Amino acid sequence: MKHTKGQFKKRGVDYDVPTYMPTLPREYYQSEDIYAEEAEKIFWRRWLMACREEEIPQAGDFVVVPVGDESIIVVRDKTGEINAHFNVCRHRGTRICVAESGCFDAGVITCPYHAWRYELDGRLKAAPMMTEVEDFDKADFGLHGAHIGLWGGFVFINLAEDPVAFEDELAPLIGKFEDWRLPELRIAHKLEYTLECNWKIILQNYQECYHCPGVHPLLAKWTPFRGAEHDCLGGTVIGGYMTLTEERGSMTMDGKAAAPPVCDVSGDDLQRVHYYSVFPNLLLSPHPDFVLYHRIRSEGVDRIRNDCHFLLHPDVMADAARMERFQSAIEFWDLTNRQDWKVCEQMQLGLKSHRFKTGRYGPMEDVPYALDQEVLRALGHERTT
Amino acid sequence: MKHTKGQFKKRGVDYDVPTYMPTLPREYYQSEDIYAEEAEKIFWRRWLMACREEEIPQAGDFVVVPVGDESIIVVRDKTGEINAHFNVCRHRGTRICVAESGCFDAGVITCPYHAWRYELDGRLKAAPMMTEVEDFDKADFGLHGAHIGLWGGFVFINLAEDPVAFEDELAPLIGKFEDWRLPELRIAHKLEYTLECNWKIILQNYQECYHCPGVHPLLAKWTPFRGAEHDCLGGTVIGGYMTLTEERGSMTMDGKAAAPPVCDVSGDDLQRVHYYSVFPNLLLSPHPDFVLYHRIRSEGVDRIRNDCHFLLHPDVMADAARMERFQSAIEFWDLTNRQDWKVCEQMQLGLKSHRFKTGRYGPMEDVPYALDQEVLRALGHERTT
Amino acid sequence: MKHTKGQFKKRGVDYDVPTYMPTLPREYYQSEDIYAEEAEKIFWRRWLMACREEEIPQAGDFVVVPVGDESIIVVRDKTGEINAHFNVCRHRGTRICVAESGCFDAGVITCPYHAWRYELDGRLKAAPMMTEVEDFDKADFGLHGAHIGLWGGFVFINLAEDPVAFEDELAPLIGKFEDWRLPELRIAHKLEYTLECNWKIILQNYQECYHCPGVHPLLAKWTPFRGAEHDCLGGTVIGGYMTLTEERGSMTMDGKAAAPPVCDVSGDDLQRVHYYSVFPNLLLSPHPDFVLYHRIRSEGVDRIRNDCHFLLHPDVMADAARMERFQSAIEFWDLTNRQDWKVCEQMQLGLKSHRFKTGRYGPMEDVPYALDQEVLRALGHERTT
Secondary structure, eight states: OOOOHHHHHHTTBOSOOOSOOBOOOTHHHHOHHHHHHHIIIIITTSOEEEEEGGGSOSTTEEEEEEETTEEEEEEEOTTSOEEEEESBOTTTOOBOOOSSEEEOTTSEEEOTTTOOEEETTSOEEEOTTGGGSTTOOGGGGSOOEEEEEEETTEEEEEOSSSOOOHHHHTGGGTTTTGGGTGGGOEEEEEEEEEESSOHHHHHHHHTOOTTHHHHOHHHHHHSOGGGEEEEEBSSSEEEEEEEOSSTTBOSSTTSBOSSSOOTTOOGGGGGEEEEEEETTTEEEEEOSSOEEEEEEEEEETTEEEEEEEEEEOHHHHTOHHHHHHHHHHHHHHHHHHHHHHHHHHHHHHHTTOSSOOOOBOOGGGHHHHHHHHHHHHHHTOOOOO | OOOOHHHHHHTTBOSOOOSOOBOOOTHHHHOHHHHHHHIIIIITTSOEEEEEGGGSOSTTEEEEEEETTEEEEEEEOTTSOEEEEESBOTTTOOBOOOSSEEEOTTSEEEOTTTOOEEETTSOEEEOTTGGGSTTOOGGGGSOOEEEEEEETTEEEEEOSSSOOOHHHHTGGGTTTTGGGTGGGOEEEEEEEEEESSOHHHHHHHHTOOTTHHHHOHHHHHHSOGGGEEEEEBSSSEEEEEEEOSSTTBOSSTTSBOSSSOOTTOOGGGGGEEEEEEETTTEEEEEOSSOEEEEEEEEEETTEEEEEEEEEEOHHHHTOHHHHHHHHHHHHHHHHHHHHHHHHHHHHHHHTTOSSOOOOBOOGGGHHHHHHHHHHHHHHTOOOOO | OOOOHHHHHHTTBOSOOOSOOBOOOTHHHHOHHHHHHHIIIIITTSOEEEEEGGGSOSTTEEEEEEETTEEEEEEEOTTSOEEEEESBOTTTOOBOOOSSEEEOTTSEEEOTTTOOEEETTSOEEEOTTGGGSTTOOGGGGSOOEEEEEEETTEEEEEOSSSOOOHHHHTGGGTTTTGGGTGGGOEEEEEEEEEESSOHHHHHHHHTOOTTHHHHOHHHHHHSOGGGEEEEEBSSSEEEEEEEOSSTTBOSSTTSBOSSSOOTTOOGGGGGEEEEEEETTTEEEEEOSSOEEEEEEEEEETTEEEEEEEEEEOHHHHTOHHHHHHHHHHHHHHHHHHHHHHHHHHHHHHHTTOSSOOOOBOOGGGHHHHHHHHHHHHHHTOOOOO
């Protein structure tokens, strides 16, 4: 099968995917300048998945989300609304919270340095002795705010002053995966990883199974690599699914389901593992029997923190025998993840070479190519090769 | 009380302190370029406190003082004079001393590489075989010299080729604190710290007590934070004092004196703790019963080494019972220092945020503002906000 | 003795060595920009010693050679030829080998990511599914090649696309040291070091004995420092010899031979220790009774990896008693090396000083000066001091 522009279009492609698909030039993985540009134009401008709503159930509960040099407090206020604030006191720039999560018990956010106090919604409540100061208006000194978007129990943030509407940006996701009743699910387990590679490499890796036969023999057995189908090929939400060969199968050490089907999942979805990137930092994989997601945090041009979470229905989590069985899914994905991280890190190393200018994607790598195009579009760059 | 330009002038202010006092832009704490400019225009041009005279009592005794990329040997010569030399052999640039301190026993400074030998005063004494070389004049190859200034038992150095006169630069200090007879005092204890923050943050922190109620409950009990008075507000020497509430009190765990009054200290000084910055690297605190000083060494844009010393009269140091009691002052300041370092480091983190442009000092923070002005003046920068 | 241009010429000097020999400006040891220029114009363009032929005896045997950001696979193919390939898959830029050495057992080089397979000579053998792709020609996707040069059992590589001919560049070496029958010798021992200094400092250190009396009292006893003679003074191969005072002496703890003379070594060579730099990364020292060489790998502007090897004839290595005696040479050189590394690292530290502009070589340092000239020539720089 030769891939042509026409064939891609049949699958609802937004991009004009040519037969010749070069990879990004090596500088996109090595250059501190391009990385700084990505921070500005991608991480500080696009919608980022911050946490699950369940992580901040009560008023005052917060998580702190690092975004490069920025740090964002995501906090539930007294009305039950979720807010996002830059974690910086307006007085002299002190970082207010150093804990990764917690609760503002007193219902106020207090800077530890000079005790300026802010409401949970960010307004400056009290600044000792500043009332004596001429021209000082508390209304001008609230915490800088970030934007919040909610979908499927996920909390997204956007650091831009005037971001693209959440509903427009994530449109392909809204209405999707209704059968999983995502908001009702809870975090059953979390695996934490640090990878020595650029953030784009993990997205590319997630979005093709060309590497599966060699890198993931077990995965390739449960979901043969030629069975990948894509239905979103462009924009923020990109992905598709792979087909399980085994009846009531799933991604576990023995290939059998790890848990009952999630909520209303039925029909074809019982035989599918979905893989969606929500550009730039969420990788979402609804399985028949659980939901897996990766939250990517870029910590430098060649460094990622990745927290891989497993979602289950609380009824399953309450059942000790079922949770014991569920370990097989955790074990499978931990094994598979580590196989991926190894090649991702080798790709980062290889791309140091000045002799390597650009590579060439093959027919099964149209989604990584689409991701690269999204990167270029976000940066406003043209390809020169 | 509203602070106005006029009020400040009553206290002998040199600077034109406006009602609106913005903090330095975040770049002054994060930018490698500005830091390099500070090295050149501040650390390599201003008078730096290097050590106490007592640390090099005999001919040949030396300490090595790091100043960013530079390393300075401070050494007492055979005439008893103190000299400062760049720690670099003129032959091929080898660092001569790697020890932090010691004694040149042979009365000469010998480079370990090719054995070029220098007099303690820096003159090249012998360079094997170089006498055979045409046009080689030993007089041209002495160690590069730095300048020395002495006050109160402190040894200051200046790396500039043609520095401002020591007596002019430190004029407000000369004649001050005579009652403590500083040259007679000796180092009783030293606390060593490393802080992950910019050097200016520790100076600012030292020069205001707006943070004391929240950060230092014990300190704020012995010296209430509203009791700060400044008498030097501008230039190299900036500071004032706080008033002890307790009769014969001091900064100790129980608020009572740690030792007898120092030498001739009497009257108001028995109830005062003085806090002076000697820009850019000495923080000097004469207490009624001891003298505390911090020697700051900037090791990078976001890293400081700080050695905190306690000075006492030798008679007190000879008395074991008194030294046991004196532990209470050491314990108090170690506790207080660590409280400060925590908020200093949080300020450094917060200032990474690109969203935070500049903050605003309050009425109790006029001295930090004056310090910032001194920084700008030294750099030759204008405020743009 | 005054050194003059004329005298130097008598010893076959290519360079015009003046009486006044300044050292390189400090920037050549500190600047990341100059270091990047050195990578491009020296490490990626000159002939580098990679390994000994004995390290890859069989088809498929390989070593991986890091050269700054580049990584080169040196591998013996099925015809017995030695090949050098950039360690980068042409598909997406993955580093293929992470092991330092090993054997491609299957006789093919397989990328671990998407299983593209290359012949040992670098040609692309198979790329799964790429045959389906229009305009994809396997001939265009072989591994990028580096050049190979062989001399004396040493394997050299050159990363340039069109390098200077190996035989021209190393001409002064070819025909030299025939009596040692270098190709027949084998690695008897290896000492590994990491040094915190610029790569040029270790070459300079190796090429003068002005430092020997102070730094190496034992070495200076066996080979008095005034007994150095140079016969190649300029270009890629620079060096000479020192004279052993003791009959049947060598560089060992007791100054006596560590082994029988190597192969056909006789006459004057029984009393000489040769020291040659093969610019920029091989230091070669034929002794009467063994051969010592250092392979230098620059890992950054102020960091070197140095592997110091001892070569012996296999007959000596098969004799346990002789190998026990040989420990004395290993012990001697490990001691001597560490003495050198210490002063090399102190020179790197001293050269941080901005006050030190340039130094001045003495009459025994004409070879380091010639090395510096070779650096400047390679960079295309003119001296400004």
